Amino acid sequence: MGKQTQKKAGPPMRTTILRRTVEQSLILTTLTAVILSLSAYYTTTNLIEQRVFAQLSSLVGTKEELIARRLDADRKRTALFVSGSSSADLRIKLEAMQKEGVPALGITLFSRTGRTIAQTGVRIDASQSEIHATTLIPSTNNEGWDGYTIFSPTKESNVIAIRYSLREFLTAIFAVPTLGETGEVLLAKQDKDELILLNHAYDESRRSPLSLGSFTNQLSEGLPIAEAVAKREDVRRDVDYAGQNVYVAFRQIPTLGWGLAVKVHRKEAMQGMMTMAIEMIIKSLLLLIVSSYFAILLARRLTAPLRHLTKKMRQLGPDNWSLGRTTKSGDEVEVLERIAAGMAKRLKQIYDHLEEEIEERTEDLKQEYLKSNSILETIDQGIITISKDGIITDANPAALSALKCQGEACVSRNIEDILDVRLHQKRLPKTKHPARLALSKKQTVRSTPEMRYSIMNSDNILVPVLMVTKPLMEGKKLIGAIIVFQDVTEERRVDYLKSEFISLASHQLRTPLSSLQWYIELLNDEKKLKKDQQEYVVEMDIAAKRMSTLIDSLLHAARLEGGDITPHAHTVELTSLMADLGAELRSMAKEKKISTSIDIPKEKIHLETDSVLLHVTFKNLFSNAVKYTPAGGQVGVIVKHGANHVEIGVSDNGIGIPKKDQKRLFQHLFRADNVRKLDTNGNGLGLYISKMIIGSLGGSIIAKSTEGKGSTFIVKLPIKKKKVAKRKKKK
DSSP, rough: OOOOEEEEOOOOOOOOOHHHHHHHHHHHHHHHHHHHHHHHHHHHHHHHHHHHHHHHHHHHHHHHHHHHHHHHHHHHHEEEEEEEESSSHHHHHHHHHHHHHHEEEEEEEETTSSEEEEESSSSSOOOOOSSOOOOEEEEEEETEEEEEEEEOOOOOOOSEEHHHEHHHHHHHOOOOGGOOOOOOOEEEEEEEEEEEESOOOSOOOOOOOOEEEEEHHHEEEEEEHHHHHTTTEEEEEEEESSSSSEEEEEETTTTEEEEEEEEEEEEHHHHHHHHHHHHHHHHHHHHHHHHHHHHHHHHHHHHHHHHHHHHHTTTTTTBBOOOOOOOEEEEEEHHHHHHHHHHHHHHHHHHHHHHHHHHHHHHHHHHHHHHHHHHHHHHHSHHHHHHHEBEEEEEEEHHHHHHHHOOOHHHBBHHHSSSSSETTTTOOOOGGGGGHHHHHHHHHEEOOGGGGGGEEEETSSSSEEEEEEEEEEEETTTEEEEEEEOOOOHHHHHHHHHHHHHHHHHHHHHHHHHHHHHHHHHHHOOOSHHHHHHHHHHHHHHHHHHHHHHHHHHHHHHHOOOOOOOOOOOOEHHHHHHHHHHHHHHHHHHHHOOOEEEEOOOOOOOEEOOHHHHHHHHHHHHHHHHHSSOOOOOOEEEEEOOOEEEEEEEOSSSSSOGGGGGGTTSSSTTTHHHHHHOOOOOOOOOOHHHHHHHTTTTTTEEEEEEETTTEEEEEEEOSSOOOOOOOOOOO
C-alpha cells in the first residue's frame, strides 16, 4: 500500500468577501447618513445664525434710533423753551411739562457767568464751560445712566438748563423679551483710558457701573462694547465682558459718544438645534439597521459562487493540481474559475522543476558568499557592520586585528564599547561617536586628515585611523550601518617628520636671514649709493621681508599642527578687542584707498578665549580682504551677539573666489587660481592657520564668496565658558 500524502490546510482567512461586502455597505450607508446629517445640521445652524444676526442688527438699530429720537426731541424742546424771570414762572412751566408726560425733573436759569438766576425742582449745577449752543450732558448715579441735562442759550443772553429723567424710558430700552432670558442691552462709555459699563447683569445685588479696565487693552483684544465706543459697527459671534459665548450686534450712539450693544447667549439662541440633532441620530440609526439587513441578504447572494470557488482552490496541492469547471454564472466568477484552472496547470509544471532550480540557485549563492568572505578576509581596511541600535553584527579579520579583539568577544556588543574612537587623545562621548552620528542623521560620516581620529585597542595602544561610516538603508528604512577604517600610523609619522623638518629648517633660516636684513638696513642708511643700487637694495629688503613672513607662517603652522601652541584662556572683552582690530583694518585699508565699515554692538561681550590667537586670525582675514580688494572698494566688519555664540563677519567686494576652489580654501598651501594671477607672493598659509586657531578655540570659520563680487568670512565663537589648556612653556 503506497504512502499517502497528507494535505496541509491553507492559511486561515482573516476575513471573507461576505463580511467585507456587508462592512463596506454599512460604511457607505453610515458615511451617507453622517454627511447628510452634518450637512443639514450646519445648514440649519447657519440659517439660524443669520436670523439671530438679523434680529440683533435690527434691535441695536432700533434701540439706537429710540435713544437718538428721545434726545433730539428733548434738545429741540429745550432750545424752544421760553425762560421765565422768576422761580415761580419756572415752576409753572415745569408742572405743565410734567402734565404733558415730559419726564422733566428741574429747571434752572443761569447767567452767562454761571450765576443762578432762578430754579425749580431738582437742583442743577452750572456747566463747566461757556454755552454757545444747545448742549446735552448725560448724568449717571450708582445704578448707571439715570438722565441728562440740556443747556441752551436764551434770547436774554442767559442759559436755561432742564434736567430730564430716563427711568421709564431706559426700562423700554433695556427690555429685549424677544431674545429670551439671556438677552441684554449694554451701554458703555470711555472715561479717560478706562472703559465703564453703565448697566450690566454681572452681579444682580450690585447694579453700579462696572469698570472693564483699560479701554486701549479692551479695544486691542476686540471686546465688542469697546469697539462700539470706538465708532465701529458689526454683528458677529464673540465673548462678552463676563466670558460668555454670545451673538452680539454693536454700534456707537453719536449723540452721546457711547457704545451700544445687544447680545444673547449662543447656547440659548441655538437650543433648538440639539433637539434636531437627536432626531437626526435616531433616524440615522434606524437607517443603519434596515441597511444592515438588506446588505447581508444581498452579500450572501453575490458571494455564493466565490465561496464555492474558494473551497475548491483550498484543495489544490502537490497531489491534486486539477480544478474542474463547475461555475456557470456567466459573470466574472466564471472567468476567474477558468483562469484559476489554467494557473493550476502551470503550477504543476513549475513545481516539477522547482527543486532543481533551487539547488542551482543555492550553489550560486554559496559561491557569491565565498567570494565576498574572501574579499573581507584579505582586505587591509577594517570593516564592521552594526544594527540600527548600534550593536556589532560582524567584523572582518583586519578590524579584529586592529582592535586586538576575538570575534565572539566583539560581536553583539555596543559599537562604542569596542570601537573606542578618540579625537586628540580624548574619548568621544556616545552622541559624538561617528557610528551614532551616522545612525541618527542617516548620513555618511567621514573623517578628514585634520580630525586626527584614533582608536584605542584592547592593548591600550592608540592607532591613528581614517574612518568612514555609512548608514545602510532599505528605501527610507534604516537597517544598520557599515564602518570602514584604515590604519594611518605611517602617514601620521610622515606628517610629524614633515612638521619637525619645517620647524627645524625655519629656525635654521632665521639666523642668516636676520644677518641679511641687518646688512640691508645698513645699505639703506648708506647715502653714497647710486639710484639703481638703491633700487636693488629696496628689492632685496622686500624679498627679505617676504622670506621672514613665510618663515613665520611656516613656524606657526608647524607649531599648531604639532600642538606646541595651544589657546590660553582668559576673559576677553570682545567689543574693545574688535574696536582695536578695526583701527588696524582702517590703517591697512587707508594705504589702498579702500573704505571701511565697522559695526560693533554697544553692549560689552565677554568671552573665555585667547585674544592673541584671535588677533592673529583677524589680522590674516583683514590682510586678505584689503589685498584682494581693488582701490575704491569696501571692506566691512560686523559683530552679531547670539544666545550661545558670537558671530563676526569680515566682508569685501573684491575679486572673490571661484566656486571650484572654495572647497579647498582652508587647505595647507592652497591658493585660488585668480589669486595667484593677481598676487604671486602669497604662501597659502593664512586661512589654514586661521581655521586651526578658531578650531582650537572651539569655534568655526566658513567662507561665502562669488567670483567678481567679493567674499565674506564668518567666524563663530562660543559664549559658553570652556576649560582651555594653558600654553606650554618653551624650554
